[in-house]
Amino acid sequence: MTDSESINSDSLQSFLEKVSKNHQIPLNDLKLAFEDTKAIPSIKKLVMPPPPGFQKNWNVYRSRFVEPRRLAAGQKFWVTHRSFIEKTEKETGVPAEIIVSIIGVETIYGRHMGGFSVRDTLSTLGFDYPNTPNKIARETLFKNQLEDLILLCWAENRQAKPFKTCLNQTGSYAGAIGLPQFMPGSIRRFAVDGNKDGKIDLRNSPEDAIASVANFLKVHGWVQDESIYLDIESGQSAQDNAARLADGEPKAKLQLGELINQGLLKQSSLPANTPSLIVDLPSPGNNGGTDVRYVIGLRNFLAICDYNRSFFYAQSVAEFAEALNDVRPTGDVAKKATKKPKNNKKAAKKK
Numbered sequence: 094m095t096d097s098e099s100i101n102s103d104s105l106q107s108f109l110e111k112v113s114k115n116h117q118i119p120l121n122d123l124k125l126a127f128e129d130t131k132a133i134p135s136i137k138k139l140v141m142p143p144p145p146g147f148q149k150n151w152n153v154y155r156s157r158f159v160e161p162r163r164l165a166a167g168q169k170f171w172v173t174h175r176s177f178i179e180k181t182e183k184e185t186g187v188p189a190e191i192i193v194s195i196i197g198v199e200t201i202y203g204r205h206m207g208g209f210s211v212r213d214t215l216s217t218l219g220f221d222y223p224n225t226p227n228k229i230a231r232e233t234l235f236k237n238q239l240e241d242l243i244l245l246c247w248a249e250n251r252q253a254k255p256f257k258t259c260l261n262q263t264g265s266y267a268g269a270i271g272l273p274q275f276m277p278g279s280i281r282r283f284a285v286d287g288n289k290d291g292k293i294d295l296r297n298s299p300e301d302a303i304a305s306v307a308n309f310l311k312v313h314g315w316v317q318d319e320s321i322y323l324d325i326e327s328g329q330s331a332q333d334n335a336a337r338l339a340d341g342e343p344k345a346k347l348q349l350g351e352l353i354n355q356g357l358l359k360q361s362s363l364p365a366n367t368p369s370l371i372v373d374l375p376s377p378g379n380n381g382g383t384d385v386r387y388v389i390g391l392r393n394f395l396a397i398c399d400y401n402r403s404f405f406y407a408q409s410v411a412e413f414a415e416a417l418n419d420v421r422p423t424g425d426v427a428k429k430a431t432k433k434p435k436n437n438k439k440a441a442k443k444k
Contacts, residue, residue, distance in 0.1 A: 100130060100131070100132045100216050100217060100220045100221050101220045101221060104220050105127065105130065105216065105220055108219075108220075108236060108239075108240075109123040109124065109127060112240055112243055116243075116244060116247075118243070118247055122251075122253065122256070123243070125253055125257070126212075126253070126256055126257045126260055127212070127216075127260075130212060130213055130216050131213055132213070132216070132217045132221055133209060133210075133213050133214060133217050135266075136209065136214055136217050136218065136266045137217065137218075137221070137222070137223045139266045140218065140222070140223065140231075140266070140267065141223050141225070142225060148375070148377050148383065149375050149376075149405070150375075150376050150377055151374035151375060151376045151386060151405060151408075152376040153376070154405045154409065155405075155408070155409055155412065157409075158197075158198050158409040158410075158413050159409065159412050159413050159416055162201075163197050163198075163201055163413070164413075164416055164417065164420070166197060166201055166202050166204075167193050167194070167197045167202070167413070167417050168417070168420055168422075169202075170193060170196070170197070170202045170299070171189070171193050171417065171421065171422055172422050173299075174299050174300070174303060175422050177287070177299075177300050177303060177304075178192060178193065178303055181287070181303050181304055181307045182307070184307075185307040185308065185310075185311045185315075186311065186315060186317030186318075187306075187307040187310045187311055187315050187317075188414070188418075189421070190414040190415075190417045190418040190421060191310070191321075191397075191410070191414050192303055192306050192307050193414070193417055194410050194411075194413045194414035194417055195273060195306050195397075195400065195410055196272050196273055196302055196303070196306060197413060197417075198406070198409060198410055198413055199269075199272070199273055199274040200271075200272050200273075200274060202272065203272045203296075203299075206263065206264065206265075206270075206271060206272065206274070206296065207263055207264045207265035207266065207269065207270075207274075208263050209263060209264060209265065209266055209268075210260075210261045210262075210263065211242060211260065211261070211262055211263065211264040211268050211270060211277070212239075212242065212260040212261050213261075214264065214265075214266065214267070214268045215235050215236075215238050215239035215242060215268045215277075216239060218231065218232070218235035218267070218268070219232055219235035219236040219238075219239050220232065220236075222235070235268070237278065238268055238276050238277050238278055239277075241276075241277035241278040241280075241281050242260060242268070242277040243260070244281065245259070245277050245280055245281055246259035246260050249292070262296070270295055270296065271294075271295025271296040271302060272295055272296065272299065272302035273295060273302045273305055273306045273309075275295055275305065275309075279309065280293065280295065280305075283305060283308055283309040283312055284301065284305040284308075285301065285304040285305045285307075285308045286301060286304075287300035287301040287302070287303055287304030287305070288300035288301060293305070309399075309400060310393075310396050310397070310400070313395075313396045313399040313400070314392055314395065314396050314399075315392075315393055315396045316391075316392045316393055319363070319367075319391055319392060319393055320363075320391055320393070321390070321391060321393045321394050321397070321407075321411040321414075322372065322388045322389060322390050322391060322394050322408065322411055323358060323361065323388065323389040323391070324358075324388055324389075325352075325357045325358055325387050325388060325389060326356060326357060326358055326359065328356070330356055331355075331356050331357045331358075332387065334355045334356065334357055335357055335371050335373075335387035336373075336385065336387070338352075338355075338371040339371040339372070339373040339387060340371075341373065341404075342370075343370070343395055343398040343402060343404070344370060344395075345368030345369055345370050345390075345391075345392065345395060346370060347368075347369045347370060347371070348365060348366050348367065348368065348369060349361055349363055349364070349365055349366070349367040349369045349389070349391075350364075350365025350366065350367075351369075352369055352371075352389060353365070357371075357389065358389065363391075367391060367392075368391070368392055368395075369389050369390065369391060370389070370390045370394070370395070371387055371388075371389065371390070372387065372388045372389070372390040372394065372404050372407075372408065373385050373386075373387055373404065374386040374387070374388070374404065374405065374408060388408070390404075390407070394407050394408075394411070395407075397410050397411070
């Protein structure tokens, strides 16, 4: 492993010995597969936290995903795989537009799946993560993902060349793979053989990607027919209460009834004990200030956060899904309640 000194070859050697012992994989096979492992300096820059004073910008973030080119690609993908998407929706309870939205947000339906060696990416981040406050925790996470990658590839093919090829498949700068950008651990635990061909291929099989996204969300608590988020009232009192309750944590510490009592919304057809949280979406304001949009996140919002632990990400998926649902293929199944129900008396009376 002469090319891996910058990754710390002794640590990598020790890691491979541990994997070999724990999973009965011949150590020599692992050494051969990792003998030319190298660090990727650019990846270390990409995972660095933003510099001090960096201001988040929800408006710019959203505009990258809810935009005409991605919407057109989403329509095409939905039409092409409409039958399988409908089938998956019925089986899992996850709306078609959410499945299509996530694959679109992640890779624009396979156009941008990443060009880094997953083996080298996870080795770089697992053994030479940048000096940040969470360095130890992050290195542990990526070592675990590297172990999952080894087990994934070893189960697929134990011959030296295809095993190494699998390890060196390309992915994102964090090691995510395929149309839905699953990490190796998520592939092992949540990916599904959608087209029933006896293997899971998230890179080349749209059916596998569609079924895997839906299964991931279902396993992580997707609630059929429940909204993802609700808009709060526009009054200053509601905005102030939202600011007070927003703690930035993707956890449902509140109940919807509490938020109604505090004037964040007038009413809802959902039960009062529905788990909720306040989602803050800041953007730079005028004169150097910050403008914040607040919404009420529900259980399905948190299921999307399990896919990517970011409020910006989850809200973009939700709003891109709304845009997709507005132009869903004609003659499709009845629309699901992805959009927020209107919180007014007329809507409540109708229901």
